[in-house]
Amino acid sequence: MKSASSMEMETTQPSTTALEVRAIGRRWSRWRPAEIVFWIVALGACFAPLNNFLLLNEMAILALFAVSLDLILGYTGIVSLGHAAFFGLGAYSAALLAKAFNLDPVVGLVLSCGIAAFVGLLTSVLVMRGSDLTRLMVTLGVASILHELANKMGWLTGGADGMTGVPMVPLFGHIEFDIFGRVAYSYSIVTLFLLFILLRAVVKSPFGISLQLVRQNPLRAAAMGVPVNLRRTAAYTVSAAYAGVAGALLAQTTGFASLDVLDFHRSADVLLMLMIGGAGYLYGGIIGAVVFKFMQNWLADITPQYWEFWIGLLLVIIVIVGHDRLVRPWTWFRRSGSDA
DSSP states (O other): OOOHHHHHHHHHHHHHHHHHHHHHHHHHHSOOHHHHHHHHHHHHGGGSOOSOHHHHHHHHHHHHHHHHHHHHHTTTOOOOSOTHHHHHHHHHHHHHHHHHHOOOHHHHHHHHHHHHHHHHHHHHHHHTSSOHHHHHHHHHHHHHHHHHHHHHOHHHHOGGGOBOSOOOOOBTTTBOOOTTSHHHHHHHHHHHHHHHHHHHHHHTSHHHHHHHHHHHOHHHHHHTTOOHHHHHHHHHHHHHHHHHHHHHHHHHHHTOBOGGGGSHHHHHHHHHHHHHHOSSSHHHHHHHHHHHHHHHHHHHHHOTTTHHHHHHHHHHHHHHHOHHHHHOGGGTTHHHHHHO
């Protein structure tokens, strides 16, 4: 028979472990000072006397797009070459809703999010099948199909000419979009902030931890009772919804939607942003989008024909040196010093 002390240890051990897990979760979800400063600066820029709000607006939209891909790539391990499918779907949905029904931009944003999420849920059945290479081809195929549909259905999408002059009613019926882009940036950065808070809570939750377990070892996750395909499907659907919101923001703040939003270079660019900023870290998508757009804008002024060369060179350096070592150069010689 078991002694009273051993029985007491068995009854107290689970509760102690649960407390430790909850303490770790609280520590991970705690806001750091650098995060608070970052969002104060990003949101405070809405009231600053700047003249480049259009560029900042595009950075905020691309940041949301990169964050959406990071959820499936960095946290779930699903590599996609066709994430522009949902970005373009959101853009065309928002443009069509505004043109046909003259809806408030926020309502159009929510509906575009739902449409992209629904298509993401449907196509996730295809993405869950096969190996990583199969998923790459399937995601690329889905984007190619939507691109060709948008091209052929010119009566609805404008075809190769795109949809121009999309009417946008004032936000909440009162706030007009101005020509300088201040309202557009405020709209985009507030949307990014709210969705980022929501996704941050998701990835810090037990659900988010299970996604990382699926990415690291799907077989072990399944053996532990984690429904791998359901987790992947949920992450893929949420990622599609976020990408749809990013596309909708682009269409609403520019009043234009074209085949460019569904083009392959959109998917390639967002992958490059994650390479620059770092995958598996939500701020990596934001940092990568800001660096990529800044380099694109700055280098295009210096060398209009060769700006892609310098971004490619940065990518090669990141691959050779390593992202962690590049952002923390003081660790380069730590191993050699310890060996000595």
